[in-house]
Amino acid sequence: MMGPRQEAQASLFYEFSLEDHVPQSHLLRSIDQFVDLAGIRAHLTDFYSHTGRPSIDPELLIRMLLVGYCFGIRSERRLCEEVYLNLAYRWFCRLDLTDRVPDHSTFSKNRHGRFRESELLRHLFETTVARCIAEGLVSGQRMAIDASLIEADANKQNSTPKEEWDASDIDPADAPRAVREYLDTLDEAAFGAASKVQPKFTSHSDPASQWTAARKGPAFFSYSDNYLIDTDHGVIVDVEATRSIRQAEVGSTKTMLKRVKAKFDLHPERLIADTAYGTGPMLGWLVDRKIAPHIPVFDKSGRNDGTWTRADFEWDAENDQYICPEGHALKQFRRNYSDPNRGPTGKGTARYRALKLTCQACPSKPKCCPNADARKITREEHEDARQVARDIAKTRQYEISMKLRKKVEMLFAHLKRILGLRRLRLRGPCGANDEFLLAATAQNLRKLAKIFPAPQKPRTA
Numbered sequence: 001m002m003g004p005r006q007e008a009q010a011s012l013f014y015e016f017s018l019e020d021h022v023p024q025s026h027l028l029r030s031i032d033q034f035v036d037l038a039g040i041r042a043h044l045t046d047f048y049s050h051t052g053r054p055s056i057d058p059e060l061l062i063r064m065l066l067v068g069y070c071f072g073i074r075s076e077r078r079l080c081e082e083v084y085l086n087l088a089y090r091w092f093c094r095l096d097l098t099d100r101v102p103d104h105s106t107f108s109k110n111r112h113g114r115f116r117e118s119e120l121l122r123h124l125f126e127t128t129v130a131r132c133i134a135e136g137l138v139s140g141q142r143m144a145i146d147a148s149l150i151e152a153d154a155n156k157q158n159s160t161p162k163e164e165w166d167a168s169d170i171d172p173a174d175a176p177r178a179v180r181e182y183l184d185t186l187d188e189a190a191f192g193a194a195s196k197v198q199p200k201f202t203s204h205s206d207p208a209s210q211w212t213a214a215r216k217g218p219a220f221f222s223y224s225d226n227y228l229i230d231t232d233h234g235v236i237v238d239v240e241a242t243r244s245i246r247q248a249e250v251g252s253t254k255t256m257l258k259r260v261k262a263k264f265d266l267h268p269e270r271l272i273a274d275t276a277y278g279t280g281p282m283l284g285w286l287v288d289r290k291i292a293p294h295i296p297v298f299d300k301s302g303r304n305d306g307t308w309t310r311a312d313f314e315w316d317a318e319n320d321q322y323i324c325p326e327g328h329a330l331k332q333f334r335r336n337y338s339d340p341n342r343g344p345t346g347k348g349t350a351r352y353r354a355l356k357l358t359c360q361a362c363p364s365k366p367k368c369c370p371n372a373d374a375r376k377i378t379r380e381e382h383e384d385a386r387q388v389a390r391d392i393a394k395t396r397q398y399e400i401s402m403k404l405r406k407k408v409e410m411l412f413a414h415l416k417r418i419l420g421l422r423r424l425r426l427r428g429p430c431g432a433n434d435e436f437l438l439a440a441t442a443q444n445l446r447k448l449a450k451i452f453p454a455p456q457k458p459r460t461a
């Protein structure tokens with residue numbers, strides 16, 4: 001039998017409890033267990049005036065931002081509409097049915113003002129990491145690092161080719177916020193100072209973003225989101241926004257490793273990364289700090305004409321020489337020079353040479369140095385550290401590390417597909433940093449919620 005037509009009936013009084021209407025299995029219930037914002041009021045005390053109209057509770061704004069980043073709602077205007085309508089979001093934000101939802105403009109005012117001045121979003125992220133450590137999800141033994149390109153809010157139509165771009169033409173007093181941030185970061189290693197090479201195009205609206213074709217497709221403006229993760233459970237222990245070039249991404253490794261050591265006393269036994277991080281100076285820095293580099297060596301000494309490469313020669317550290325496949329020595333010095341400046345080049349590269357007479361009589365010369373009188377091999381300053389990485393690459397542990405490295409790639413896939421962070425909404429280095437911090441916080445909270453779901457209480461009748 002067909003039931004009666006459903007008619008909207010306006011009741012005068014309702015007995016309604018938000019607590020009862022949010023399902024026990026809702027993701028926000030599990031996340032709520034780990035959101036501890038007790039400290040943020042104390043953190044912000046010095047940034048609020050003691051007089052004037054009371055402001056909107058910063059805890060409410062943070063809870064709303066967490067809802068937005070956990071569920072891929074990054075437009076603040078839409079976030080306000082969603083929180084207004086969604087009972088679970090209201091419950092998480094501690095808003096009752098009749099409580100007013102803040103206006104979307106409140107977010108930008110706070111973000112550009114006291115949130116940035118107080119580094120509140122970093123404080124929030126680090127609070128979440130501390131909770132992950134407290135819950136036993138982070139051992140700090142094995143860490144992995146990687147970077148992912150996130151498209152900036154900038155278009156080529158609004159850009160200038162490098163021949164016509166001159167930062168000294170910009171008047172900071174008359175420039176938008178993102179342009180002022182670009183000027184402020186020109187000397188920072190993660191941005192302007194990362195490379196002297198000018199990008200092909202510079203955006204007018206967000207000049208700190210990098211014009212890049214690194215994805216082998218059409219070029220676009222982007223920032224790099226750098227993650228340092230603990231591989232036990234894939235918890236993000238640090239995050240950093242940089243320009244999308246290798247030097248800046250690799251440089252952020254040092255920044256993040258130093259920061260997790262200072263903040264959480266985490267010092268990994270190994271660092272796992274891809275070839276981009278396998279440069280001599282980076283490997284040397286890691287080996288000096290007793291961090292095993294589980295990283296493929298970035299080596300350009302390979303040859304493509306089929307002749308023997310440097311890897312075919314054996315290094316004899318004790319006698320400071322290479323031994324060629326025919327068993328002859330390649331030496332740096334064959335006699336004592338009175339001039340101490342002779343020898344290694346100014347760039348820290350040493351040259352090792354075989355004897356001309358030996359090579360001329362050698363049956364393997366066509367495979368070794370067909371176009372030279374004698375074979376020469378160069379050895380860079382950090383070759384010892386490279387050798388440490390090469391030796392690690394032969395171990396079973398390295399194979400395991402290469403599988404663990406996928407965890408950081410999966411986090412980036414999750415960031416883009418589930419949290420929807422494919423294109424930034426905010427401009428400038430600070431905007432990128434804010435978005436990356438909030439997204440990493442949301443990912444860690446979702447991880448905690450997945451591993452420790454909220455206890456299921458029976459519903460009250």
Ligand code: SF4
Nearest residue numbers: 324354359362368375
């Ligand atoms: S050519 Fe010279 S360096 Fe090369 S294998 Fe022969 S002796 Fe050794």
